[in-house]
Amino acid sequence: MEINEEQLNGNIFKLNLSGRMDITGIGDIEKDFAAMTSAQDRQSIIVDMSDVPYMSSIGIRSLLMNGKTVNRRGGKYVLLTPQPVVKDVLVVSGIDQLLTICDSLDDAINKVTS
Amino acid sequence: MQNISSQLSIKNETEEILVIAGWLEKNFDQHNLNVENLHKFDLCANEAVTNIIAYAYNNDGKEHEIKLTFINNSSDITLEIKDQGKPFNPLKKTSSTRPENVENARIGGLGIDLIRHYMDTCSYERLNDTNIFTVSLNK
Secondary structure, X not given: OEEEEEEEOOOEEEEEEEOOEOHHHHHHHHHHHHHHHHXXXXXXXXXXXXXXXXXXXHHHXXXXXXXXXXXXXXXXXXXXXXXXXXXXXXXXXOHHHOOEEEOOHHHXXXXXHO | OOOEEEEEEEEOOHHHHHHHHHHHHHHHHHOXXXXXXXXXXXXXXXXXXXXXXXXXXXXXXOOOEXXXXXXXXXXXXXXXXXXXXXXXXXXXXXXXXXXXXXXXXOOOOHHHHHHHHHOOEEEEEEEOOEEEEEEEEEO
16 A cells, blocks of 8 residues: 655645555555654644555554544544445444545545634 | 365465455456455455454464365355464454444454455354354355
8 A cells, every 4th residue: 555645725634545455555554644644733634545445444443543643632534535345344334423534625625624 | 066166275474365355356257256246255355364364373473374265156155264273253253333433433343244244144163173264145
């Protein structure tokens, strides 16, 4: 897996994930993902899932742990456009009740800046 | 009558999990199976094997074999996963209750919840010091 970040207007950070979120994929990105979500000045984080074709329980754990990190300091954290098979896993797991999933970038920007 | 389609042996190392997806895809191609079901087997095989690697051998540092068998029956597709680790029935893990918020979320048992959701049948038996975990999906 790979992860990179881009800063949008208004101090919003979009983290772009790509690759399979399985145990090896998470191993590739976990340090960087944690660093990107733990930076104290980042209160608006969008996790772009559009390039992730596969999700496992370990991937879900990673999304939740990083979400917790942001939430604990009062920040906002949303997932953006997961692929259908991935979204299905998130819904089956009940994660859609814990984390906000957005269908468009505009929606995601609204949610993390409200 | 069973049609034993193919077998895959991997070592108990997480990097080995990567070959499972390709092997499943090849089996689906060869038997013209509905690719919508490929993802379900990919997920279940990954979850089951990840659990075996994590729990079955007590991190003894030794190399062990995990055997997967893909069976294309006329009425269902079956995946059997065998390992010779300590007795471990993944089905005994109770379903995780849905957490109410991110802070309280725990992930233990989520893998088996996913397997139970996506597969029509799941079963476990212990035979000759071998754990045999079998999942199948009706056609």
